[in-house]
Amino acid sequence: MEKYKILSASIVFLALSVLFGGMWIGNSLNNYNAGMRLKESNVNQSEKALITVDEASTFLGISAEEIQEIISNEQQHMDKYHSFTGKMFPYIKLNNNFYFNKDELNEWVQEKASRRTNFDYYPVL
Secondary structure (H helix, E strand, C coil): CHHHHHHHHHHHHHHHHHHHHHHHHHHHHHHHHHHHHHHHHHHHHHCCCCECHHHHHHHHCCCHHHHHHHHHHHHHHHHHHCCCCCCCCCCEEECCEEEECHHHHHHHHHHHHHCCCCCCCCCCC
């Protein structure tokens, strides 16, 4: 009789071990998959072809208003003189929204820095 009690206890212990082991492995896989989805999301964000004004503002370290002012001043110069020296601020306008390519922004910054370009403007209050 004692032999059957030990056998029964061993079977219950084994069953509980398998159950908890399966739960632990399943939870680990869920956490791993969640981490992978987050990583893929971050990669997709950093590999976007175009970024918004707010993202460009953060990328360049200037305000969105300063970006708008640079674009506006360059357009006023083009309207007045019909020419522009150097690289103009690179953007794409879709449905009245501005979008930017990071590589083009880097090239623009390098060109403006090499010319020591000075931007002075007074924001409209």
